[in-house]
Amino acid sequence: MTQSILPPASDAIRLAVSTVIFTVRRDGDDDRPSIALPLVRRTRDPHEGLWALPGGWLGTSEGLDAAASRTLAQTTGLAPSYLEQLYAFGDPHRSPTRVVSIIYWALLRADEVDAQLAARGGVPENVQWFDAASLPTLAFDHNQIVDYALWRLRNKAGYSRIAHGLLPDEFTLAELREVYEAILGKRLDPANFRRQIDVSGTLIPTESFRTGSHRPARLYRYDRDVELAEHGPLVAAQLHPLTESSTT
Amino acid sequence: MTQSILPPASDAIRLAVSTVIFTVRRDGDDDRPSIALPLVRRTRDPHEGLWALPGGWLGTSEGLDAAASRTLAQTTGLAPSYLEQLYAFGDPHRSPTRVVSIIYWALLRADEVDAQLAARGGVPENVQWFDAASLPTLAFDHNQIVDYALWRLRNKAGYSRIAHGLLPDEFTLAELREVYEAILGKRLDPANFRRQIDVSGTLIPTESFRTGSHRPARLYRYDRDVELAEHGPLVAAQLHPLTESSTT
Numbered sequence: 001m002t003q004s005i006l007p008p009a010s011d012a013i014r015l016a017v018s019t020v021i022f023t024v025r026r027d028g029d030d031d032r033p034s035i036a037l038p039l040v041r042r043t044r045d046p047h048e049g050l051w052a053l054p055g056g057w058l059g060t061s062e063g064l065d066a067a068a069s070r071t072l073a074q075t076t077g078l079a080p081s082y083l084e085q086l087y088a089f090g091d092p093h094r095s096p097t098r099v100v101s102i103i104y105w106a107l108l109r110a111d112e113v114d115a116q117l118a119a120r121g122g123v124p125e126n127v128q129w130f131d132a133a134s135l136p137t138l139a140f141d142h143n144q145i146v147d148y149a150l151w152r153l154r155n156k157a158g159y160s161r162i163a164h165g166l167l168p169d170e171f172t173l174a175e176l177r178e179v180y181e182a183i184l185g186k187r188l189d190p191a192n193f194r195r196q197i198d199v200s201g202t203l204i205p206t207e208s209f210r211t212g213s214h215r216p217a218r219l220y221r222y223d224r225d226v227e228l229a230e231h232g233p234l235v236a237a238q239l240h241p242l243t244e245s246s247t248t
Numbered sequence: 249m250t251q252s253i254l255p256p257a258s259d260a261i262r263l264a265v266s267t268v269i270f271t272v273r274r275d276g277d278d279d280r281p282s283i284a285l286p287l288v289r290r291t292r293d294p295h296e297g298l299w300a301l302p303g304g305w306l307g308t309s310e311g312l313d314a315a316a317s318r319t320l321a322q323t324t325g326l327a328p329s330y331l332e333q334l335y336a337f338g339d340p341h342r343s344p345t346r347v348v349s350i351i352y353w354a355l356l357r358a359d360e361v362d363a364q365l366a367a368r369g370g371v372p373e374n375v376q377w378f379d380a381a382s383l384p385t386l387a388f389d390h391n392q393i394v395d396y397a398l399w400r401l402r403n404k405a406g407y408s409r410i411a412h413g414l415l416p417d418e419f420t421l422a423e424l425r426e427v428y429e430a431i432l433g434k435r436l437d438p439a440n441f442r443r444q445i446d447v448s449g450t451l452i453p454t455e456s457f458r459t460g461s462h463r464p465a466r467l468y469r470y471d472r473d474v475e476l477a478e479h480g481p482l483v484a485a486q487l488h489p490l491t492e493s494s495t496t
Contacts (some may be wrong), residue, residue, distance in 0.1 A: 012308050015261050015348060060260050060346060063465075064338035088336045090312035090348050100263060100307060102336050 012098050017067040018055025018142075019104040021080055022132065023113050024166045024182050033182045035132040036154075037146065038076050043126060046096050047139035051128070053146075055101070068104040076127050077120040078113065080106035082165055086149055094141045101140075105149045107165035121235040133185065157183045164222050172210050172217040173197065260453065265452050266390075267352040268397040269328060271361050272381065272414045272430050278496025281430045283380040283401075285394065291374060294344050295387035299378070301394075303349070312376050316352040324375050325368040328354035330413055334397055342389045349388075353397045355413035380432065381461040405431045412470050420447065420458050420465040 039051035058064065064085065073079055080102045082108045090100040108116075117123055130136075132150055135143060152216035156162040163179045177193045197203055204223050209216040269397075272281045287299035304319035305313065313331065321327055331348075331354045338348040365371055380398055383391060404410040411427045425441045445451055453469050457464040 013263050013306060015263065058261060058338070058348070061340045063340055064336060064348070085335060088312060090306070090350070092309045092311055100306070100312070102338070102348075133446060 013071070013195075014097070014099050015058040016055055016101045017058050017064060017071055017104065018053040018101050018145070019068050019072045019083070019106060020053060020086065020146055021076070021106040021108055022079060022153060022166070023108045023110050023129075024179050025103075025110045025113075027127070033178050035150070035182050036129045036130055038078070038129050039125050039135075039138065040075050041126040041128070042139055050139040051136060051142075052139035053142050054127075057217070057244060058102075064102055065104075068102075072104075072106075075124065077124050078108060078116055080108045080112075082106055086152065089145060091141065101145075103145055103149070105152070109166055109168060111168060153183055154185075156246070169208055169218040170208060170221050172219060174217060175210075176203075176220070187218050200210065252410070258402050262345070262347050263306040264303055264347050264349045265306050265312060265319055265352065265395070266301040266349050267320045267331070267354060268334065269317050269320065269324070269326060269354040269356055270397070270401060270414070271356045271358050271377075272427050273358045273361075273377070281426050283379045283398070283430050285380055286375050286377050287383075287386065288323050289374040289376070290387055297389075298387040299376070299384060300387035301351075301390050302375075306350075312350055313352075316350075320352075320354075323372065325372050326356060326364055328356045328360075330354055334400065335393075337389060337393060339389065349393075350395055353396070353400070355410070357414055357416060359416060381455055401431055402433075418454055418456060418467040420467060422465060424451075424468070453454060 022035050022037050025036050026033045033223055038054060041055050042048050042050055042052050043154055054072050054075035056067070056074065058144045059070075060066045062070070065083065068085075069079065072083075083104050086103045086105045088100060088102045092098060095103075102144060123129075132146065135146060137143065138146070151164065157180060163183065164175065164181075166179050167176060174190070176197070177188055177190060180193070181188055202223050206219045208219040208222055210219055251366075268285060268286050270283050273284050274281045284380050285429050286302060290296050290298055290300050302320050302323035304315070304322065306315045307318075310318070317327070317332075334351045334353045336348060336350045340346060342349075355441065358393065361494070383394060385391065386394070397457055399403055401410065405428060411424065411431065414427050414431075415424065421442055424445070425438060428441070429436055451468045454467045454469055458467055458469040467484050
């Protein structure tokens with residue numbers, strides 16, 4: 001960063017912060033979970049009436065993480081436990097005026113979504129949840145941003161315990177597999193999946209079972225001694241870190 | 249991103265782009281390679297006289313990737329073949345005035361550095377290369393930024409072919425191991441390293457050998473059918489993509 005004495009002619013560039021917040025929910029015909037995210041309907045131009053990612057302008061004396069949390073809470077009423085900076089989108093033509101958007105992403109379990117929305121009295125006006133696999137045309141470059149966030153989620157699922165952020169504390173192997181299926185967008189062989197989980201050594205079996213219309217299924221939990229993800233040197237500077245995981 | 253009709257009071261926030269560009273070079277007493285990066289001496293306040301990452305202000309009609317390439321070339325004369333967005337640093341107190349810096353990182357082989365600097369007539373004024381392991385106190389939060397970039401480099405080395413970006417087309421296994429040692433900051437057992445490389449299946453032995461004071465060593469090259477890194481959906485939008493690698 002080089003600073004000149006005179007302010008540069010860059011005051012025409014404005015900074016926004018938006019968040020892609022994924023959850024896994026069951027609402028399809030086949031009762032399989034899918035990835036969903038909340039969007040906010042724009043009530044003014046540009047792109048009035050289109051759906052957009054929740055977000056807002058960066059405050060003059062506000063940090064990036066704080067701005068992401070604030071704008072997400074103000075627009076959707078949601079407060080995820082993990083919030084991670086994803087990417088800065090700055091194409092000069094992505095908006096009628098020059099806006100650089102710093103994008104965060106987060107995971108929130110469906111039961112946390114329900115509890116947080118109930119605590120604030122329901123879903124805010126102009127907010128709606130969409131299936132990530134069948135989005136309408138969004139405002140600005142937000143379709144591209146969601147695609148990028150989904151791609152990162154899929155990559156992370158392969159080498160970290162990211163799926164944990166979408167599951168309750170205790171879950172069956174079938175529920176874990178269905179979260180991976182939702183993230184990866186494909187069916188996984190149950191026997192192969194069980195073997196891979198076994199060798200990973202990250203799950204601890206509990207003495208509890210999920211009962212219901214099917215045969216009772218044992219509940220598992222993640223081994224808390226294994227970090228959800230390696231946090232890296234920015235932890236102290238971040239509000240809710242969830243950074244790259246190590247493969248070593 | 250929500251846009252209001254009236255401009256927000258955010259024109260006090262300015263956007264800069266800086267680049268951490270790593271190379272591996274041999275200049276220590278033991279002839280082992282180490283990670284090095286170029287820094288630029290600041291010639292004005294704030295932090296006049298301190299070393300800082302190469303960079304500059306984002307142009308009003310300039311994309312982020314283009315700004316990273318331009319400012320890097322203007323300050324250091326370097327043009328890496330890979331340039332990837334790393335992170336946006338936006339703490340309100342990181343600079344006397346409010347500046348959000350979008351950081352890129354790049355890898356450049358030592359022979360490419362030499363060729364590019366020779367083509368422009370030498371190292372530019374106020375530019376110097378530093379060993380990443382023993383930096384002085386840098387301007388702004390640039391020590392923290394370099395630490396973060398080194399952490400990402402180490403993580404990527406574990407699950408991708410990132411080390412390729414620091415090697416010539418053909419190299420010995422010892423040269424490859426020394427690059428990994430420089431990145432990871434520790435010695436690796438040569439026999440174990442050879443076994444891990446064998447099972448990875450990413451190297452192709454050539455019929456050439458490195459000769460010299462030691463016993464001739466076979467040269468290898470990377471299998472070009474294996475992508476350096478999975479590029480993800482932003483490839484078309486990026487000037488020089490080098491994004492997350494998949495582990496599947």
